[in-house]
Amino acid sequence: MDTTTAITADVIVLGFGKGGKTAAAALADAGKQVVLIEQAEGMYGGTCPNVGCIPTKMLVHYSNAKRLEDAAQEFFANSIERVRALTTAGRAANFNAIDRKDTATVITGSARFTDPHTVAVGEGHDEITVTASTILINTGSEPIVPDIEGIADSAHLVSSSDLTRLERLPEHLVIIGGGYLGLEFASIYRHFGSDVTVLEAADHLLPKEDDDIASVAADILAGDGITIVTGSTVTRVVDTEGGALVSYTIDGKTYTIRADAVLPATGRKPATAGLNLAAAGVETTPRGAVIVDEFLRTSQPHIFALGDVNGGPQFTYISLDDSRIVLDRLLGYGTRSTADRVAVPQTMFITPPLATVGLTEREARGRGLNIKIARENVANIVAFRRAYTVEETRGVMKFILDAETDLILGAAILSIDAQEVINTIALAMRQGVTAATLQDAIYTHPSTSEAFNEVFTKIIA
Numbered sequence: 038m039d040t041t042t043a044i045t046a047d048v049i050v051l052g053f054g055k056g057g058k059t060a061a062a063a064l065a066d067a068g069k070q071v072v073l074i075e076q077a078e079g080m081y082g083g084t085c086p087n088v089g090c091i092p093t094k095m096l097v098h099y100s101n102a103k104r105l106e107d108a109a110q111e112f113f114a115n116s117i118e119r120v121r122a123l124t125t126a127g128r129a130a131n132f133n134a135i136d137r138k139d140t141a142t143v144i145t146g147s148a149r150f151t152d153p154h155t156v157a158v159g160e161g162h163d164e165i166t167v168t169a170s171t172i173l174i175n176t177g178s179e180p181i182v183p184d185i186e187g188i189a190d191s192a193h194l195v196s197s198s199d200l201t202r203l204e205r206l207p208e209h210l211v212i213i214g215g216g217y218l219g220l221e222f223a224s225i226y227r228h229f230g231s232d233v234t235v236l237e238a239a240d241h242l243l244p245k246e247d248d249d250i251a252s253v254a255a256d257i258l259a260g261d262g263i264t265i266v267t268g269s270t271v272t273r274v275v276d277t278e279g280g281a282l283v284s285y286t287i288d289g290k291t292y293t294i295r296a297d298a299v300l301p302a303t304g305r306k307p308a309t310a311g312l313n314l315a316a317a318g319v320e321t322t323p324r325g326a327v328i329v330d331e332f333l334r335t336s337q338p339h340i341f342a343l344g345d346v347n348g349g350p351q352f353t354y355i356s357l358d359d360s361r362i363v364l365d366r367l368l369g370y371g372t373r374s375t376a377d378r379v380a381v382p383q384t385m386f387i388t389p390p391l392a393t394v395g396l397t398e399r400e401a402r403g404r405g406l407n408i409k410i411a412r413e414n415v416a417n418i419v420a421f422r423r424a425y426t427v428e429e430t431r432g433v434m435k436f437i438l439d440a441e442t443d444l445i446l447g448a449a450i451l452s453i454d455a456q457e458v459i460n461t462i463a464l465a466m467r468q469g470v471t472a473a474t475l476q477d478a479i480y481t482h483p484s485t486s487e488a489f490n491e492v493f494t495k496i497i498a
């Protein structure tokens with residue numbers, strides 16, 4: 038007897054990520070029958086509000102609020118509890134925002150394709166199949182656990198998700214990889230009171246940034262007591278009664294450190310393994326990313342891929358922008374594309390945060406551009422009084438300017454409020470606003486934007 042439940046819809050959305058949920062809501066509001074399939078109840082709303090941006094940024098906030106007299110473990114546990122409250126509320130709001138619509142349904146279970154128009158959830162008697170003319174893949178990405186002897190079986194292995202809900206503050210956290218994720222957690226856990234070691238394979242930290250910016254960031258992290266070991270190859274993790282022993286080599290010499298918790302932060306790969314994309318005829322790269330064109334169409338024109346799963350930059354706002362492109366194609370004029378993106382900023386939420394946009398000096402010189410460089414340390418920018426009022430004068434601001442047109446080609450801002458003011462710079466770059474205009478603008482006082490009144494006069498090259 039066939040007990041499979043078969044549903045027909047207009048649109049299936051696989052995964053509750055930023056792009057998928059935004060598109061699902063808009064399509065349902067436009068009268069389409071939408072089925073959104075999410076594999077885990079704990080992930081309604083996707084990575085960002087549950088185990089990504091939101092809990093980590095709340096942990097940045099709490100870890101920075103900790104005073105010397107606060108008991109580390111108690112303060113940490115209270116902070117995690119507040120994070121749990123916020124993520125729980127967010128999850129319910131996200132679920133209701135879709136499932137309460139008359140034309141939308143959320144199904145919970147892991148989805149896999151059975152043919153180009155059909156997706157199945159569950160097994161045997163519990164199987165549900167959904168067929169639709171349009172399918173959006175928005176299954177995100179998952180951490181890469183590096184191929185290091187003993188790491189996968191270690192009882193001390195933790196994921197980034199674990200670090201947003203741990204019950205006990207680790208005494209010593211070892212982080213493998215000094216990228217966005219690794220350095221944010223290094224900063225958070227160090228401020229809560231853990232000893233933190235970052236083992237980075239590259240010869241120096243933040244190799245994509247200019248050396249002058251990377252070295253200020255490295256000095257700030259080291260000044261906060263984070264041990265950063267660059268040029269290191271982690272070879273082995275061995276569990277002992279006293280914790281995990283993590284061995285690494287530098288120039289052929291082996292060192293071993295003890296850890297309560299070991300976080301691999303060596304990148305995230307698109308989450309496509311369980312989707313049975315072959316049944317849909319959807320092609321992937323060797324890394325498992327769904328191959329898309331600039332309109333986010335896959336090798337099957339009725340199937341789109343949004344967010345981390347399509348191998349683009351792994352940021353929530355990129356997934357959101359992906360939804361704008363797909364919605365424009367499904368409900369609008371079909372002209373919007375990834376090629377429209379100019380000056381997309383990013384922020385690493387260490388303390389203070391490092392926000393960047395556009396070209397680095399190295400990239401600009403590599404392209405043979407005629408540039409000038411404005412740069413000043415935060416502590417030396419007299420107009421930046423806000424930094425003194427909040428007692429955080431660490432950092433640097435750097436701008437790469439076109440020497441002929443005075444247009445901004447790139448920026449690196451390592452300072453308080455960097456995550457905010459970088460958006461002004463990105464807007465200026467998109468709108469063709471010159472450095473002189475930003476320098477002469479009226480800003481509120483005391484504010485971080487005021488630094489622009491001065492920093493553009495600090496031409497160093």
Ligand SMILES: Cc1cc2nc3c(=O)[nH]c(=O)nc-3n(C[C@H](O)[C@H](O)[C@H](O)COP(=O)(O)OP(=O)(O)OC[C@H]3O[C@@H](n4cnc5c(N)ncnc54)[C@H](O)[C@@H]3O)c2cc1C
Pocket residue numbers: 051052053054055056057074075076077080081082083084085088089090091093094146147148149175176177178197198218308311312343344345346350351352353354356386
């Ligand atoms: C710790 C951390 C901190 C971060 N901080 C920031 C930040 O500050 N700012 C920022 O912009 N970005 C940040 N990011 C990156 C950001 O979270 C991601 O780029 C973004 O969430 C990706 O969204 P998405 O739409 O691609 O999918 P996701 O939000 O990842 O959602 C995909 C969903 O699909 C589900 N799924 C997977 N497979 C299946 C299946 N087979 N069937 C059904 N459902 C499935 C998953 O459970 C998940 O809920 C952070 C990431 C991490 C891990």
Ligand SMILES: NC(=O)c1ccc[n+]([C@@H]2O[C@H](COP(=O)([O-])OP(=O)(O)OC[C@H]3O[C@@H](n4cnc5c(N)ncnc54)[C@H](O)[C@@H]3O)[C@@H](O)[C@H]2O)c1
Pocket residue numbers: 183213214215216217218219221236237238239243269270271302303304305350351352383384385386
């Ligand atoms: N604030 C944010 O926007 C934010 C925060 C966290 C994560 N994210 C997103 O999540 C993605 C994943 O972050 P991530 O930090 O894991 O990846 P990443 O690619 O940013 O950094 C990985 C780092 O690990 C190093 N590495 C790789 N293999 C190694 C090894 N075997 N041993 C030691 N070091 C090794 C790399 O040199 C690199 O520095 C990022 O691309 C980012 O887009 C964004």
